[in-house]
Amino acid sequence: MLVYLIKRILAVIPVMLIVAVIVFLMLRLTPGDPAAIIAGDAATSADIDLIREKLGLERSLIEQFVLWIGNMLGGDFGESFYYKRSVTSMISDRIWPTLALATFTIVIACVVAVPLGTLAAYKQGSWLDRTVMGMSVLGFSVPVFVIGYVLIYVFAVKLDWFPVQGYQPIADGFGGFIYRLILPSSALSVIFIALIARMTRTSVLEVLNEDYIRTARAKGLSETKVMTRHALRNAAVPIVTVIGIAIAVLISGVVVTESVFVIPGLGTLTIDAIQGRDYPTVQGLIMLFSFVYVLINLVIDVIYSLLDPRIRY
Amino acid sequence: MNDPRTVLDIKGLTVRLPKDSDRENAIEDISFCVNAGEIVCVVGESGSGKSVTAQTVMGLNPPDQLTPTAGSILLNGDEILNIPQPMLRKLRGERMAMIFQEPMTALNPVIRVGDQIAEMLEIHTDMSVSERNARVIEVMEDVNLPDAPSMAKSYPHQLSGGQRQRIMIAIALALEPDLLIADEPTTALDVTTQAQILDLIKDIQRRHGTAVLFITHDFGVVAQIADKVVVMRNGQMVEQGTMDHMLHHSIEPYTRMLISSVPPLIPPKRALMTKGKPILSTQSLVKTYGAKGWFGKGRVVHAAKRVELEVRRGETLGVVGESGSGKSTVARCIVRLINPNGGEILIDGKDIAGLSQKALRPVRKDVQIVFQDPYRSLNPRRSVGKSIVEGPMNFGVSKTAAFKRARDLMEVVGLSPNALDRYPHQFSGGQRQRICIARALAMEPDVLIADEAVSALDVSVQAQVLELLDQVRKDFDLAMLFITHDLRVAAQICDRIMVMKLGEVVEQGPTASVYANPQHEYTRILLDAAPGRDVDFTAGVSAVR
Numbered sequence: 001m002l003v004y005l006i007k008r009i010l011a012v013i014p015v016m017l018i019v020a021v022i023v024f025l026m027l028r029l030t031p032g033d034p035a036a037i038i039a040g041d042a043a044t045s046a047d048i049d050l051i052r053e054k055l056g057l058e059r060s061l062i063e064q065f066v067l068w069i070g071n072m073l074g075g076d077f078g079e080s081f082y083y084k085r086s087v088t089s090m091i092s093d094r095i096w097p098t099l100a101l102a103t104f105t106i107v108i109a110c111v112v113a114v115p116l117g118t119l120a121a122y123k124q125g126s127w128l129d130r131t132v133m134g135m136s137v138l139g140f141s142v143p144v145f146v147i148g149y150v151l152i153y154v155f156a157v158k159l160d161w162f163p164v165q166g167y168q169p170i171a172d173g174f175g176g177f178i179y180r181l182i183l184p185s186s187a188l189s190v191i192f193i194a195l196i197a198r199m200t201r202t203s204v205l206e207v208l209n210e211d212y213i214r215t216a217r218a219k220g221l222s223e224t225k226v227m228t229r230h231a232l233r234n235a236a237v238p239i240v241t242v243i244g245i246a247i248a249v250l251i252s253g254v255v256v257t258e259s260v261f262v263i264p265g266l267g268t269l270t271i272d273a274i275q276g277r278d279y280p281t282v283q284g285l286i287m288l289f290s291f292v293y294v295l296i297n298l299v300i301d302v303i304y305s306l307l308d309p310r311i312r313y
Numbered sequence: 314m315n316d317p318r319t320v321l322d323i324k325g326l327t328v329r330l331p332k333d334s335d336r337e338n339a340i341e342d343i344s345f346c347v348n349a350g351e352i353v354c355v356v357g358e359s360g361s362g363k364s365v366t367a368q369t370v371m372g373l374n375p376p377d378q379l380t381p382t383a384g385s386i387l388l389n390g391d392e393i394l395n396i397p398q399p400m401l402r403k404l405r406g407e408r409m410a411m412i413f414q415e416p417m418t419a420l421n422p423v424i425r426v427g428d429q430i431a432e433m434l435e436i437h438t439d440m441s442v443s444e445r446n447a448r449v450i451e452v453m454e455d456v457n458l459p460d461a462p463s464m465a466k467s468y469p470h471q472l473s474g475g476q477r478q479r480i481m482i483a484i485a486l487a488l489e490p491d492l493l494i495a496d497e498p499t500t501a502l503d504v505t506t507q508a509q510i511l512d513l514i515k516d517i518q519r520r521h522g523t524a525v526l527f528i529t530h531d532f533g534v535v536a537q538i539a540d541k542v543v544v545m546r547n548g549q550m551v552e553q554g555t556m557d558h559m560l561h562h563s564i565e566p567y568t569r570m571l572i573s574s575v576p577p578l579i580p581p582k583r584a585l586m587t588k589g590k591p592i593l594s595t596q597s598l599v600k601t602y603g604a605k606g607w608f609g610k611g612r613v614v615h616a617a618k619r620v621e622l623e624v625r626r627g628e629t630l631g632v633v634g635e636s637g638s639g640k641s642t643v644a645r646c647i648v649r650l651i652n653p654n655g656g657e658i659l660i661d662g663k664d665i666a667g668l669s670q671k672a673l674r675p676v677r678k679d680v681q682i683v684f685q686d687p688y689r690s691l692n693p694r695r696s697v698g699k700s701i702v703e704g705p706m707n708f709g710v711s712k713t714a715a716f717k718r719a720r721d722l723m724e725v726v727g728l729s730p731n732a733l734d735r736y737p738h739q740f741s742g743g744q745r746q747r748i749c750i751a752r753a754l755a756m757e758p759d760v761l762i763a764d765e766a767v768s769a770l771d772v773s774v775q776a777q778v779l780e781l782l783d784q785v786r787k788d789f790d791l792a793m794l795f796i797t798h799d800l801r802v803a804a805q806i807c808d809r810i811m812v813m814k815l816g817e818v819v820e821q822g823p824t825a826s827v828y829a830n831p832q833h834e835y836t837r838i839l840l841d842a843a844p845g846r847d848v849d850f851t852a853g854v855s856a857v858r
Contacts, residue, residue, distance in 0.1 A: 211418040220405035230421050308423050309468040
């Protein structure tokens, strides 16, 4: 297990290196002077000279890359000339709202979807099954911003149960923090509930036909125990895969949700950075998002081998 | 040793099938009883309702599909048919337990086997964790599993088929039930393992006085362990009686047919072919499977070690062995479905072992193969006619000529030429296997390989398909390579026998002399393990052939 873990962690390095090369070349291969691009339209020639020196543009491409990587490993993602701040500090300011939103969303999605999908499979063909599956088709088809505005209209504007928008840091009180996250997380979780519930249903249905489920019943286990102990764990691998994909997709979904609910997270930062052609910030964000994707994959692989002893790569 | 105490008493049991089935009831008016310390075998072919009977006792039938409509099931004198689920659940495991056919899939793959045994104790008793662990080791030792404490920590995929079936039995016995139901528990196992499991079940029944309801299709197994026999056919009970009665005095034609379908272990007289050049031969055929790991070399499996064989036209060579012996690997190498690592495969003097896929194509038609599972070896979306003509047409035979040949071949294999338009699901297993044989013959091969070709068939059908294979071998002057795990079947059809073990040929010779005077220890073990070997199934009636 330990060897496997080390092997998997080592495999992260080449993947991240490839991403780094692409991100690095993105700026260097753009026609024109990278320093001028980074500095933006309003920059003076002194600004551009400063940037050129900082990036080491007079040196060879390899040296520039090594310098850039070295800076990033030291936590320095460069300087945003658009915001006149270091990218690192901007990201660390904005990461918490996004992290909170993403985590809360995925928790809601799993807590709702896995039991729903399991029940639908157990009661295959019943009204419950058909309702769950019907709702999940609906959940797939409606875009997240529509759900977001509908939720705001119903629960904030009409019923006045929740605030229309905004975010409160956890430091200002846990209750308020969760309270303000409920609407955006619900909006964001709908599509993932649909996705995960469907996958759970399919996967559990398949497992329910297995011989060991019959064995479990022959042992005299109650249906609840048959489902939780024997069916769900064997059905878990595809479900975990989908949850992993959901988390990855979630990161891109966060961009939209954050702008609808005006949450100062990475999503809004990304949009602003792209609109402002703030290359260093975009580069930093891409590196961060890629790292998160790779990390999620790593965690999923490890979870596979914990769930199913037959999986050893 | 018959304890007069009746454990299971089934009276007039009828179970209805869903509306659109081919018959109204899965089983009809079934009555028999099982006493303590007694093994009752329910015998029948597929569709006889034997498994439905067993599952109805356990209450394991899918409730919306199979509904009991009449009769009663008494367990220790108490009615258990249609009692509430919670009561039935309590009885399952405590008073009655069941083991199944497929030990490979009957255990939960993600839970340690010890925990799967302990679960039984956890839900039915209030034992402490340490008491449970002690009992787990105790039952594991009771079913003769070696090194129980460490094996309890294994996962199912780390154990062999026989070991898994022992774990299943340990689960069933954990609470010392009065009734053990065994549904074809040895069908998926190798002969030697089967013999051990049968001994174990018999031993348990003797020591614990358990009543055993044993479901099987194999009269060899029945002869080995039964006290009483119930014969079923198409959901009806044909007859019941003691083992002795069934074997020697039964006059029911169906029972007689079942018994006489067990091929005798004594090979019939056959003229040995010695003249003529071999059409198929291999020299030092080698196949190894090895996983190349990231760090160093993975485990290497020698599936075939320097295998040498020869088959002449009109001759059948049997390759026998247990799972993992390499017999199928040899077959697949000869057809070049897998590539050998070394050695020569000579078809009519031409070495095809190293030929490229392109150079191989013209030779492909000379060697044809029939597989084990007729349900999966025909394309379900293609009419059988199209499946048969596809090969010849690929080799340039015109459509009309190919269909004419297909019609002729359908007659050869005993099917109506008019059935060519039908699809595989419209045929029974035996008929499908005939179609597979016709498909192979359509290529006009020199060599026909039958890879466990009769193993998935019911005994009565098995005998017919064997006869057909033997007939086409004669009529088409084929060299036949007959791969099987079943020594009884091999005795009937093979001129010569080759015994394989772990990739190696341990013995080779004319069938009659190998059976009468086995030279290798392993051959002797295999022959001894054949179920019911001491019973003469041909007594009183003429044999199959």
